[in-house]
Amino acid sequence: MITWPNFVSQLFNGLATGALLALISSGLTIIYGTLGVLNLAHGAMFMLGGYAGYVAFQATGSFVVAVIAGALFLVVVGAALERVVIRRFYDRPPEDQILLTFGIGIVMVELVRFGFGSLSVSVPPPAWAAGVTPMGFLIYPTYRIVVLGIAAVALGTLYIVLYRTRLGLMVRAGIEDSGMVGMLGINVYRVFMMVFGIGAMAAGFAGIVNAPVVSLTPDIGDSILVQTFVVVVIGGVGSFPGAILGGLISGEILSLTSMVDPAYSQVMLFVVMTLVLLLRPQGLLGQRGRA
Amino acid sequence: MPRGRPLLLEVLTALGLVLVPFVLPYVGFAPGTVNQILVWGLFGIGFDILFGYTGLLSFGQSAFFGTGGFVAAYLLTNNLMTSVLLALVIGTLGAMLAGVLVGMIALRRTGIYFAMITVAIAETFFFVENSPLSALTGGENGLPGVPTPHFVLGGFSYQVQNGWSMYGFLAACYFIGMVVALRIMRSPVGAVLIAIRDNPLRARAVGHAVGAYKLAAFVIAAAYAGFAGGLLGVLQGFMPPDAFTFATSGQLVMQTAIGGMGTLYGPLLGAVVWLYLRDFLQEVVGLGSTWKLVLGLVFVLLVCFLRRGIIGGLQDLAARLTAKPHPPAPEESAPIAEVAPPLASLGPSPRHAHAQEPGAIVLEARGITKAYGGIVANRDINVSVTAGELRGVIGPNGAGKSTFFKMLTCEVPPTSGRILFEGRDITGYDVSRVCQLGLTKSYQVNQLFPRLTLRHNIMIAALAERRGRFRLDLLRRAERVPGLALQTEQTLALIGLTARADVPVAELAYGEKRRLEIGLALASSPRLLLLDEPLAGMSPRERRETVQLLKNIRRGRTLVVVEHDMDAVFELAERITVLHEGTVLAEGTPAEIQRSSLVQEAYLGGVAAE
Numbered sequence: 036m037i038t039w040p041n042f043v044s045q046l047f048n049g050l051a052t053g054a055l056l057a058l059i060s061s062g063l064t065i066i067y068g069t070l071g072v073l074n075l076a077h078g079a080m081f082m083l084g085g086y087a088g089y090v091a092f093q094a095t096g097s098f099v100v101a102v103i104a105g106a107l108f109l110v111v112v113g114a115a116l117e118r119v120v121i122r123r124f125y126d127r128p129p130e131d132q133i134l135l136t137f138g139i140g141i142v143m144v145e146l147v148r149f150g151f152g153s154l155s156v157s158v159p160p161p162a163w164a165a166g167v168t169p170m171g172f173l174i175y176p177t178y179r180i181v182v183l184g185i186a187a188v189a190l191g192t193l194y195i196v197l198y199r200t201r202l203g204l205m206v207r208a209g210i211e212d213s214g215m216v217g218m219l220g221i222n223v224y225r226v227f228m229m230v231f232g233i234g235a236m237a238a239g240f241a242g243i244v245n246a247p248v249v250s251l252t253p254d255i256g257d258s259i260l261v262q263t264f265v266v267v268v269i270g271g272v273g274s275f276p277g278a279i280l281g282g283l284i285s286g287e288i289l290s291l292t293s294m295v296d297p298a299y300s301q302v303m304l305f306v307v308m309t310l311v312l313l314l315r316p317q318g319l320l321g322q323r324g325r326a
Numbered sequence: 327m328p329r330g331r332p333l334l335l336e337v338l339t340a341l342g343l344v345l346v347p348f349v350l351p352y353v354g355f356a357p358g359t360v361n362q363i364l365v366w367g368l369f370g371i372g373f374d375i376l377f378g379y380t381g382l383l384s385f386g387q388s389a390f391f392g393t394g395g396f397v398a399a400y401l402l403t404n405n406l407m408t409s410v411l412l413a414l415v416i417g418t419l420g421a422m423l424a425g426v427l428v429g430m431i432a433l434r435r436t437g438i439y440f441a442m443i444t445v446a447i448a449e450t451f452f453f454v455e456n457s458p459l460s461a462l463t464g465g466e467n468g469l470p471g472v473p474t475p476h477f478v479l480g481g482f483s484y485q486v487q488n489g490w491s492m493y494g495f496l497a498a499c500y501f502i503g504m505v506v507a508l509r510i511m512r513s514p515v516g517a518v519l520i521a522i523r524d525n526p527l528r529a530r531a532v533g534h535a536v537g538a539y540k541l542a543a544f545v546i547a548a549a550y551a552g553f554a555g556g557l558l559g560v561l562q563g564f565m566p567p568d569a570f571t572f573a574t575s576g577q578l579v580m581q582t583a584i585g586g587m588g589t590l591y592g593p594l595l596g597a598v599v600w601l602y603l604r605d606f607l608q609e610v611v612g613l614g615s616t617w618k619l620v621l622g623l624v625f626v627l628l629v630c631f632l633r634r635g636i637i638g639g640l641q642d643l644a645a646r647l648t649a650k651p652h653p654p655a656p657e658e659s660a661p662i663a664e665v666a667p668p669l670a671s672l673g674p675s676p677r678h679a680h681a682q683e684p685g686a687i688v689l690e691a692r693g694i695t696k697a698y699g700g701i702v703a704n705r706d707i708n709v710s711v712t713a714g715e716l717r718g719v720i721g722p723n724g725a726g727k728s729t730f731f732k733m734l735t736c737e738v739p740p741t742s743g744r745i746l747f748e749g750r751d752i753t754g755y756d757v758s759r760v761c762q763l764g765l766t767k768s769y770q771v772n773q774l775f776p777r778l779t780l781r782h783n784i785m786i787a788a789l790a791e792r793r794g795r796f797r798l799d800l801l802r803r804a805e806r807v808p809g810l811a812l813q814t815e816q817t818l819a820l821i822g823l824t825a826r827a828d829v830p831v832a833e834l835a836y837g838e839k840r841r842l843e844i845g846l847a848l849a850s851s852p853r854l855l856l857l858d859e860p861l862a863g864m865s866p867r868e869r870r871e872t873v874q875l876l877k878n879i880r881r882g883r884t885l886v887v888v889e890h891d892m893d894a895v896f897e898l899a900e901r902i903t904v905l906h907e908g909t910v911l912a913e914g915t916p917a918e919i920q921r922s923s924l925v926q927e928a929y930l931g932g933v934a935a936e
Binding site: 067073120123127129130131133134135137138139141142145146148149153257258260261264265267268272298299301302305308309312313316 | 377381383385431434435437438439441442443445446447449450453454457458572573576579580583615616618619622623625626629630633
């Protein structure tokens with residue numbers, strides 16, 4: 036039954052899902068844009084962020100600590116991976132990079148399965164965000180509003196880092212032409228390591244923020260990875276604004292379709308992606324000639 | 327292309343498949359495992375053609391595996407047909423149809439985009455199978471009750487049973503699949519696919535319809551996947567829905583990488599390693615579900631250190647042990663004969679059908695302009711070239727020579743203006759079509775097929791002329807294309823590299839590569855050949871050789887040469903066009919150009935004034 040309150044609440048759901056997807060996809064897209072590497076371990080990093088937060092929550096009982104731990108853990112994992120493995124693959128064909136990150140993703144998933152088992156674990160929402168909030172003619176789970184807020188703040192922070200800082204300038208220049216940036220005397224490798232760390236952090240942060248909404252399993256990242264691809268294809272690979280637009284569109288498609296028939300929500304997402312590919316192959320905000 | 331004696335691989339494959347039931351049980355393989363290996367191996371043959379040979383990494387093969395499997399299983403379990411073989415064939419056709427549709431979308435993009443799109447589309451198939459179509463496919467339960475094949479032959483009837491009986495059936499299927507794959511890779515299509523992996527840009531420029539060949543490879547891979555999917559249902563007596571999952575595609579990619587991509591046998595070997603390790607680690611070592619962690623680590627290490635997989639690693643090892651050095655690169659490349667070898671009759675070829683009338687206009691640029699955003703690279707250029715002419719195009723750096731050339735071969739479309747070749751308006755044509763009409767160019771920066779031998783390189787270009795833009799002669803041997811061998815040899819002789827024909831391009835000296843670059847353009851028998859700085863980066867001796875080569879190849883052809891080497895241009899060209907700041911500054915005989923005050927002022931002027 037489609038009613039106004041139902042419609043509005045699904046609209047909000049879509050916004051919250053979309054903002055999270057936008058955040059994860061921004062990570063994927065700045066890694067690709069700067070390093071030229073498609074990170075197939077991105078879904079696993081999302082999952083890893085959730086589990087790192089879960090461990091921190093078990094130890095301290097604090098949700099805020101859990102979120103910080105999830106994000107920081109992935110910065111470290113991302114930067115370390117770039118430094119130790121990914122860096123050796125910049126000169127190899129893109130297919131090798133894809134195989135490598137795919138393999139790393141599997142190792143991450145299986146490590147978590149080894150440590151925590153296949154059964155789901157959950158992180159409860161913080162006490163101040165539990166329950167529901169009355170919003171005029173509908174009541175809405177408070178935590179979802181919090182998710183929306185957190186994701187918006189995170190995206191805003193990412194925007195400031197990318198567009199208002201020296202690092203961001205180097206990253207954006209690297210997206211345009213990484214060879215040139217190197218020639219200008221910037222230590223490209225350090226930038227690359229930071230970018231991979233930040234990109235991984237975006238996934239990990241989203242992973243722990245999402246944990247109170249959907250309980251954690253080692254395989255939770257698989258479907259997220261696929262949705263992230265759809266977001267990036269819709270928005271345009273390598274475009275930060277594209278990731279945000281693509282994320283919000285995808286989130287709304289998922290929620291509004293599931294209001295009509297949940298069975299079709301994923302299918303509809305891919306239908307829209309196909310339409311974008313046919314009508315505007317470079318993505319909504321992507322530039323022609325890239326990738 | 328798999329090399330070696332004809333039919334050797336086929337015989338070895340048959341022998342191996344016959345011996346398996348007598349050997350493998352003694353090293354701990356259950357027949358069920360062996361049968362699964364065959365299904366995965368067959369699935370992988372198609373994927374290897376797509377990824378290993380054509381260079382297209384798809385993470386969406388599960389879509390076709392599942393489609394073929396569920397179509398066949400649906401037909402059989404609903405008693406719509408009783409012949410298992412017929413159901414398998416229809417399932418395969420269904421997967422191929424899906425392959426055409428998906429390929430047309432996914433192949434719009436290359437590289438990482440292609441990988442991402444295939445992932446997304448395969449997931450769509452999974453969701454469609456799981457929910458909207460669950461009434462037909464059983465949703466999460468799959469389709470139970472798939473029968474085993476039953477053969478009747480002249481009163482004798484045989485029902486395939488599980489175990490080694492099933493092995494016989496699957497082994498026969500695998501053998502046929504492998505024989506067909508070997509034929510495909512030895513066919514002209516196989517040669518073109520490998521060329522596309524090595525350098526899609528050049529494959530297109532020598533006249534192959536790259537997009538159509540990629541789609542062909544995609545559909546071939548879908549066919550193998552669909553057939554293997556059907557066999558999975560037959561083998562298990564049940565069609566599982568997880569055939570459609572991302573994990574299935576991932577397992578296929580990993581098995582192929584472990585066994586060795588670009589070998590056809592790699593996926594089979596990869597499946598042996600994968601399934602054996604799974605059983606071994608789970609049951610013997612007692613790791614339980616941790617076996618996948620071990621395999622994941624093995625896979626990462628392999629990608630890092632043994633890129634070409636187990637078979638590739640063994641090949642490299644064998645090559646090192648039986649190292650037979652190629653003839654070393656000569657200090658100086660072989661000289662070019664003063665007199666070009668005669669061009670013998672090459673048999674009927676569309677390109678020789680009408681010779682150019684001397685004096686007729688071959689190429690005409692009518693007011694072509696190219697603007698990149700606000701920057702105008704070429705403005706209103708009018709140039710016409712007559713048959714048999716050797717035209718030089720000169721101009722200072724940034725004069726717009728390269729853009730001009732790219733527009734002539736239709737690599738970039740002009741913003742305005744028309745291009746006519748032999749009276750036909752070719753503006754907006756695909757590069758491969760322009761080449762098929764008889765107009766091609768050699769590149770300023772070498773565009774070769776680096777992993778192939780010199781002879782193979784020339785053959786790729788000659789194939790385009792012999793067979794046209796696109797042809798699905800999948801079962802013909804490439805060497806049997808009429809006139810191909812002769813044309814290849816003649817081109818090799820013309821560029822003076824016959825002695826080096828079997829050396830991989832990566833091992834050639836720079837001067838030799840430059841000559842091959844011209845040879846690739848020549849091998850497609852163009853009537854009009856554009857040469858973009860053929861002398862760039864050459865030693866004085868190589869320059870003399872190449873100038874001689876140009877003199878040789880101009881017989882019967884019209885040539886347009888962009889070159890910075892003024893001595894060479896003034897020696898070779900009959901007429902010279904001077905480009906300056908994107909427009910034609912002057913045109914005339916070398917003597918006229920040398921006298922032209924305009925040219926001296928704008929181009930040579932800086933030197934004269936000092």
